[in-house]
Amino acid sequence: MTYNNQPKPDDRSDNVEKLQEMIVNTIDNMQEAEETMQNVSGEERAQIEAKNDRRRESIDAMRSEIKDENASR
Template structure:
């Protein structure tokens, strides 16, 4: 039998994911200061950070949607 869809903690999970992604973004910014990185490595980090920023925006929008869903059904 399938588990019921428990979405009650989705906002908290998404907030945790956003926080982890922000921490990864900050660490990558620190890594970029390393003078021994090649330009290719720096470019790879920049591209990955761009994807992280897009991901954060998407997760924040999802948090808003989940929050609205939770509070409109009560």
């Protein structure tokens, strides 16, 4: 039996759209977390704030990647 294990071609044609959708979802999650923070305090609040900081960093990285993708087209 012969196996033909070839990698799939690198198709990035919809990469920008996927990144934009990921940004929107991340912003939605941040907004939900901000609403949750109104009802919590202490350690849980600090954890949510830290997670939202990481989300902001991720959004910046995704926006940068979108710029790179658009520049390479």
